[in-house]
Amino acid sequence: MDKNTLKSSFGKWITPINSKILLEQVEESKQDHYTKKLTTVAYIKLMLLAQLQGFESLEEMSDALIHDQLQKALGFESISKSQLSRKNNEVNPAILSRLFLELVHQIKEIHFKNGKHMPLKIIDSSTLPLNLTNYKWAKFRKTKAGVKLHLRLVFMNNDTVYPEKAVITTAKEHDRNQLEILVDDKEAMYVFDRGYVDYERFDRMMDDGYFFVSRLKKNAVIREVESFSVPEKSTVLSDRMVYIGSTQNRTENVFRLLEVEDTKGNILRLITNRFDLEPDEVSEIYRQRWAIELFFKWLKQHVKIKHFYGMGETAIQNQIYLALIAYCLNVLIQLEMKSKKALLWISRWLKAALWKPAYIWIRKFDNRASP
Structure with missing residues (x-):
């Protein structure tokens, strides 16, 4: 996204993010109208790092700025927990939704370039439980709260799937109500439970x-x-x-x-x-539905989607979209490198080489090399 960031493996990872489109959206929505330090672009970089590193709190994000390479990537040397919290609740989820769809578009271009005909699209949802005391707006049972991620997943092969469309609602929303929203392509084969x-x-x-x-x-x-x-x-x-x-x-x-x-x-x-x-x-087509179960399991284990950094609806939606964006970035590097390595290994290598030159991370993608 900028010359300082692109020298690192982290910079290589986020290269697919189209800065021009992102900045146009920020400008149109006046998202950074009164912002001097933590711009929306800097917020996205820091939150993606938090997804990758599995940071548990906003304090941990703030403490991470002790690293000089992260300071260069963000353009400032420190940020407080309160500033992070405020930004997390102010960024319009529509911006991150658009960013997610832009990355999906890039994946689809590669997907169809490879000659795939009628795509297999799997529809399902996953409920993310929340504490009712802190998330009263998401109440769906007498003692429970939660949000639901309704998802359409494209099955490319046994090694690669990608989320194509996402709808975030409170957990009380019935799955059937989202079916017509998630089914909109007559050139696809849909699978759902x-x-x-x-x-x-x-x-x-x-x-x-x-x-x-x-x-x-x-x-x-x-x-x-x-x-x-x-x-x-x-x-x-x-x-x-x-x-x-x-x-x-x-x-x-x-x-x-x-x-x-x-x-x-x-x-x-x-x-x-x-x-x-x-x-x-x-x-066999129905059997592939299991891929979306594995996808939800991967998200909950390897990105921050179970523990949330904020308590407002906007903060929750932003974190879910950032988790999907992080997943798409992993798929894009996998496709670019034509790698058969699992996304788990790709993510582990990235974390190990985060601020090292990108070629150190990239050379791990040699398909002849064992993990």
């Missing part, structure tokens, strides 16, 4: 030309129209054309219902409007 089951929406998706695979609840009523044979030695037990729902609340369209045995011997009922795929292909 039974928490999103809605017969009326299934009909609309069918009529509007959106393709999906989901899981039906065990007690769902079905009426069989036609049954097909399934391959021998397949995990697919049955393949049928059905209407879903009771007489009073039934789909208008016919869907495909497959019963599949998972690795634990459980029977899953999968519903889809893809009639052209082999039964095992549908089963």
